[in-house]
Amino acid sequence: xxxxxxxxxxxxxxxxxxxxxxxxxxxxxxxxxxxxxxxxxxxxxxxxxxxxxxxxxxxxxxxxxxxxxxxxxxxxxxxxxxxxxxxxxxxxxxxxxxxxxxxxxxxxxxxxxxxxxxxxxxxxxxxxxxxxxxxxxxxxxxxxxxxxxxxxxxxxxxxxxxxxxxxxxxxxxxxxxxxxxxxxxxxxxxxxxxxxxxxxxxxxxxxxxxxxxxxxxxxxxxxxxxxxxxxxxxxxxxxxxxxxxxxxxxxxxxxxxxxxxxxxxxxxxxxxxxxxxxxxxxxxxxxxxxxxxxxxxxxxxxxxxxxxxxxxxxxxxxx
Numbered sequence: 143x144x145x146x147x148x149x150x151x152x153x154x155x156x157x158x159x160x161x162x163x164x165x166x167x168x169x170x171x172x173x174x175x176x177x178x179x180x181x182x183x184x185x186x187x188x189x190x191x192x193x194x195x196x197x198x199x200x201x202x203x204x205x206x207x208x209x210x211x212x213x214x215x216x217x218x219x220x221x222x223x224x225x226x227x228x229x230x231x232x233x234x235x236x237x238x239x240x241x242x243x244x245x246x247x248x249x250x251x252x253x254x255x256x257x258x259x260x261x262x263x264x265x266x267x268x269x270x271x272x273x274x275x276x277x278x279x280x281x282x283x284x285x286x287x288x289x290x291x292x293x294x295x296x297x298x299x300x301x302x303x304x305x306x307x308x309x310x311x312x313x314x315x316x317x318x319x320x321x322x323x324x325x326x327x328x329x330x331x332x333x334x335x336x337x338x339x340x341x342x343x344x345x346x347x348x349x350x351x352x353x354x355x356x357x358x359x360x361x362x363x364x365x366x367x368x369x370x371x372x373x374x375x376x377x378x379x380x381x382x383x384x385x386x387x388x389x390x391x392x393x394x395x396x397x398x399x400x401x402x403x404x405x406x407x408x409x410x411x412x413x414x415x416x417x418x419x420x421x422x423x424x425x426x427x428x429x430x431x432x433x434x435x436x437x438x439x440x441x442x443x444x445x446x447x448x449x450x451x452x453x454x455x456x457x458x459x460x461x
């Protein structure tokens with residue numbers, strides 16, 4: 143790894159040295175003669191008030207390669223420095239990195255055009271074409287890009303949050319990009335959700351202010367069961383669960399006298415839903431089942447009474 147880092151560092155130094163040498167030679171005016179020769183060979187054409195010849199094209203390619211390398215170094219440096227600001231949360235650092243990177247790319251682009259002595263006003267039609275493209279074909283991309291900045295600025299969704307979309311998709315936010323937000327579902331799938339959906343649609347953020355979650359378990363017991371014992375068993379099973387919150391305490395209520403059972407509902411809170419809600423629910427239900435068996439409390443099957451009419455009585459209805 144150290145050897146590769148040294149090779150990359152030396153390569154970057156060589157690129158920057160070539161860039162400096164080229165800029166210095168251009169500043170001294172030595173390349174003007176070559177420009178004149180390039181105009182004579184008949185390969186030159188006009189872009190606005192700027193004449194572009196063979197040497198200009200070669201020069202543009204060299205400048206582009208060197209400036210891309212320089213820009214890459216600057217972007218990596220600024221990103222590394224901003225990520226060291228521990229007093230700023232991850233979402234704010236991501237937003238700051240995107241703003242700084244955009245500003246750097248814009249400035250480098252202007253410097254590149256200026257170094258080539260290109261009349262920027264001659265490129266006005268390109269800006270108009272880009273504007274029309276954004277207004278027509280690229281409006282979705284522009285909407286997702288702007289939505290990404292809104293999400294990072296408002297901090298409505300941050301990395302590590304548990305979110306649920308309208309499509310009943312739940313998962314943890316792994317990355318907030320300029321075009322999409324990466325969500326890892328409970329099935330281990332990485333889903334790229336366009337940022338616009340988080341702005342225009344309803345989104346449930348389970349961990350927006352805290353990671354607590356209220357859970358409910360509904361169980362029906364037979365009519366000949368001891369209700370007080372059943373309620374006590376369900377409440378104690380939730381209290382014994384390590385992930386269950388101590389405050390507020392679990393509570394069990396009678397909610398319905400149904401056709402075949404008396405329905406009870408256990409309400410309890412989880413301190414951190416990111417640790418999972420199905421494992422504690424499963425452990426609580428298993429403990430309830432075991433204690434019900436010990437106390438002979440039955441969970442009845444749905445029952446229906448069937449009344450049979452004898453043949454003699456059935457003839458009475460025939461009239």
